Amino acid sequence: MTELKIICNGESRLVSVNTTVAALIAELGLEQTQLAVELDGRVLTAEGLDNAMLTENSRLELIRFVGGG
Amino acid sequence: MLSIAGRTFRSRLFMGTGKFSSSALMIAALRASGSEMVTVALRRVDLNDPADDIMGALNRRRFFFLPNTSGARDAAEAVRLAHLARAAGDTNWLKLEVTPDPRTLLPDPIETLKATEILVAEGFVVLPYINADPILALRLQDVGAAAVMPLGAPIGTNQGMLTRFQVGIIIEQARVPVVVDAGLGVPSHAAEAMEMGADAVLVNTAIAVATDPVKMAKAFAVAVEAGRMAYEAGPGEKQDQARASSPDFDLNFLRDE
Structure with a gap:
């Protein structure tokens, strides 16, 4: 197996x-x-980002600032 | 000068960054407002359009970021967003916002108090968004909130100081700065809050949805300054009866009395 399936931002x-x-x-x-x-x-x-290894079914959330009140 | 948690601000107008039609317009409005503190929200990166990064364009040295926890419906969600905000923003400042009801967007006082206690213990500088409840404001101050942010009217309604009476009590009692947040629709609303002795106001929608947001931002800046100046100048008291401004004597030449 050379690929893993992860969930990134819900997909x-x-x-x-x-x-x-x-x-x-x-x-x-x-x-x-x-x-x-x-x-x-x-x-x-x-x-932590450099060391954190993705594994099968990892759930990853990538979040950033957007305009808000 | 306004001081919150040891940080000073020349401008008493804080500005939100939502609802602008472009980042260029948002930046122009921010510059016109003179604001030094701007609120930002946290959302998932759109992986289909990862370059769409409107906040990346902002100079963080000029505009101090106050991340909000908008979207949180309870304390646990707010705490999770706070941790993300700290990671994304390299800041421990937070506008705590817990709004379980998407219809009214009114803040949940119990969850807000709970989250404030947790986050203050974790070292966050917490500015909770609250309904204009004087008792809650005191409770939040007691558990270490750095300021309180009572609403003038519900978020995005442009209705002005519907909570005038309660905000007056909050201001009178508070030992931490009071920032009137939400619902201020026109500059006179902001001036009213400042005349009452609010330490600052936060405005977003009223500026962002104006036909000319840059001009409106400037108008709010002037109003906030005028309101603050009037507060410091000490307004005269309201009277029930008319009192002539001109002398009411030496009028004999008009008629014999």
């Missing part, structure tokens, strides 16, 4: 095995400094 997505959260963020073309990242309900720190 299924296939990623290669041994993909870190930081790698996926880069692959998506996002700037990690502007994001909040929650993996399986836990908020990750900036350092």
Whole structure:
């Protein structure tokens, strides 16, 4: 098996095995400094992104600031 | 100068960043408002359009971010959003907003108090959005809220100071800054809140949905300044009876009395 199924922002997505959260963020073309990242309900720190490994059925939330009141 | 949790602000107008038709317009309105503190919300990145990042364009040194917990319906959701806000924003400041009823968007006092206690213990600077309830404002102050943010009217209604009487009591009792938030529709509403002694106001919809948001932002800035100045100047008391402004003597030349 070379790919894993994860749920990213509510949608299924296939990623290669041994993909870190930081790698996926880069692959998506996002700037990690502007994001909040929650993996399986836990908020990750900036350092945590490099170490956090995606696994089968990982639930990832990529959150950022939008206009609000 | 306004001071909240040790941070000072020259402008007493805080501005929300929602509902603007473009980020260019939002930034122009922010500049015109003179605001130094702006509220922002947290949402999922749209993975089909990841470049759509309107807040990325904002200079965080010029505009201090106050993340809100909009969308939270209970304390647990608000605490989760607070943790995300801290991670995304590198800030421990938070406008706590718990609104279980999407129809009225009125804040839940019990969940708000609960979340404030949790978040203050975790080191957050918490500014809770509340209904204009003087007792709740005191309770929140007692558990460590850095300010209280009573509503003038429900969010987005542009109705003005419907809660005038209760906000007056909150201001009179508060030891923390009082920021009137929500429902202020025109600059005179903001001036009214400031004349009453509110420490600041937060405006979003009224500016964002105006035909000319930049001009409206400026109008609110002027009104907030005028209202504050009037408060500091000390307004005269209301009277039940007319009292002539001109002298009422030496009028004999008009008629014999």
